[in-house]
Amino acid sequence: MAGTHANPRGLSVRQFKAILKKDIVMELRTKEMITSMGIYALLTMVIYQIALSQAGTAFDPRNIAAGLLWLAFVFTSMLGLNRSLVHEKDQGCLEALLLSPVDRPVIFFAKATGNLIFLLIVQALTIPVFAFLFLQQGTYAGDLWMIPLVLTMGSIGIAGVGTLLATMSVNTKGKDFVLAVLFVPIMYPLLLAAVSATTAAVLGGDGYVQQFWSGMGLMAAFDAIMLLAAFALYEFIVGA
Amino acid sequence: MSVGEKRFLGLGLYTWIYITLGLAAVLTTAALTMTFFFTPVVLADTVVDELRVIGGVPIQNQLLFSQKIFYFHVPVAMSSFLVFIFTALNGVRFLIKKEKIYDTKARIATEVTLLFVLLTMATGILWTRYEWGTWWVWEPRLTTYFILTLMVIGYFVLRNSIDDEERRATYAAAFGIIAFINAPISFAITRLVPSSAHPVVFRAGGGLISSQLIAFFLGMAGMLLFAWSVYQIRLREQDITDRVEVAKAALEE
Amino acid sequence: MSESKESPGTNAVEVRSLTRTFGIRKALNDVTFDLPAGAFLSVFGPNGAGKTTLVKVLTTLMAPSKGTARVAGMDVVADAVELRSHIGLISHNPLLYPDLSAAENLEFFAEMYGVPDASTRVRELLEAVELDHRRLDLVRTFSRGMLQRLSIARALLHRPEVLFLDEPYSGLDPHAVDILDNLIAQIRADHTFVMISHDLAKGLSLCTHTLIMARGRVVLAEEISAVKRDEFAQLYRSTVGMGVA
């Protein structure tokens, strides 16, 4: 579909920056994604309280803290991903983007980077609230610096594959549902590794450093493979 | 693009479908019979010709049966994955050539995958119930198949939620490819991530003796033939449905 | 890819047996026509005639199944990326971000096209479409007519040679129609136009060339001076199937 002719590198960088800047300016103006994702995350916390209400005092929420956190992130990120692509569809703007002399992967990387930034912001807001609500008792046993690392590594995969899948689901009937059906099974391996690494970071314990790094390695492998696939497929998806 | 007129070795497609279906029936029956009635049991890595009863208690009686699953369940599981390759392959061909036939082929391949994946789940669940006394275990292979099932279902949900034919085909092709890449990653990560709850229980045994290999290969060949037949029948049916539509459109003009 | 550029005065659009099929459906069936540079082509046809598909192929958004098309001397497949800098689209959709201001929208698209000295160009265009006083207002607050003016400014940012208009008049109030008429008259001289329209009177009053399509095929491709008015109306009625005065 695209020509063999490639853009000069300088233009691609300019275009990447322009799309990213546009998304950030729009978000700062409307705060649509961040507020909706943030409030959604808070609601999840309420649900967790209900879920844990009968667990008894002997139960230490730290044991499942990592799982709960990533669960919240999965649902909030689906909400955000959907929003970010709905913007593009609304007034046919995506078509206008496609009409400009831009290499399709530039659109992909710019949108994915924007989504990554918003995800990280929401996570940075959610984690203290989560810790405040659920992790008061008991001490933090792992290494604190591990948390941002694992969050970033996980979010890269979520933003990358999520942007591809959301570009599809935004063109379907029942956008949100379709995104969930596609997104969750594809994200399964990443989330499994992410929860393992995050648990190591939160709980510490025997060999936690090794568990953390093996989880990180698996996530990195997932991110690399899936980003490559998404990068290769985006051109077909966005043009269809 | 008709499938029906192709001939191979002087025989039409129909004859071939009947032959392969019949063969598949014979082979799978043979494999099942051999497995349950003739193939000796395997105890861990060694073959036993006799029942070991020590102190009145049969040792490792669970393992006695565990190899039996190998001959029916594993061919089914492997077939499902092999058929899924065709989903991805035809997806790639579609994205390159943009011809509808590849989309149809990918879709039918995914249908057959769904059939086999469900069958894998069914035979797997039976086995966990019998072997471990529980209906479901989050064991790497079962988990991977669970995810695979969800992805295949997702594939059809995606298709059903798009009206434009070409967009539907493109998205389905892309998702088929992503899902295909994801399946082995899921399996690898399920195995590699340390899990406190369930250790890896299920590994294929070491040495197989010849009669076991024969049963396995019979089962495998039977399942693949069966998959091929179903794929061809469905493809032909689709092709004819399309042609009926063309004819109807022509009549209405 | 500049070796394929042609000297001025030749055809701006050359379409040769263009076919676009998917399965049994033929959105475009062996479409062939030429359009000289500087001409204004009006494309008519009922819904599903393939007008939109034709424009999508000519604007590189869709690849043809068979046949070739050249726009501004460039092949729509082989020179797609290069070609995109030479064409503009004005659609019934504004193709603008509602949460950006008028100036931000234009600046964004100027970046996408790599327009040199973007801020001067944006100011110049905002003045041309008489929106410079609202340049800082969000597009969300604009009326339909203002949106369409801004949308024209967006399409002209990178000084395209060929402009595609996809039912630009639909949904416009009479005042906005006047403004759009004026704008098109202003840029008429140095652009080639391809317009899809359901409005026969409007389409005919503007065009130098006309193309009627039905079921993916070309029914008529003629210079307007060569077309007899009542014959045309007759043909239009029979293919488009709507009452024509």
Added chain:
Amino acid sequence: MDPVLQEIYRTVLDGAPFVLGAYFLLWLGLFGYAFMITKRLKGVEKELAVIEESVSRRGAPNS
């Protein structure tokens, strides 16, 4: 039948016949499905024949 297996089924694995039966049912289901789609294929073939006939019948006077 393998005598060792017979012994095992009788003494140790008394649930074996159920598993066997379940597998057999699944096997039957598979071939039942194959039979079903073959029948359906026959059905659409008939429909095609009918329609193609009427196409050629209607096409004849015109051309």
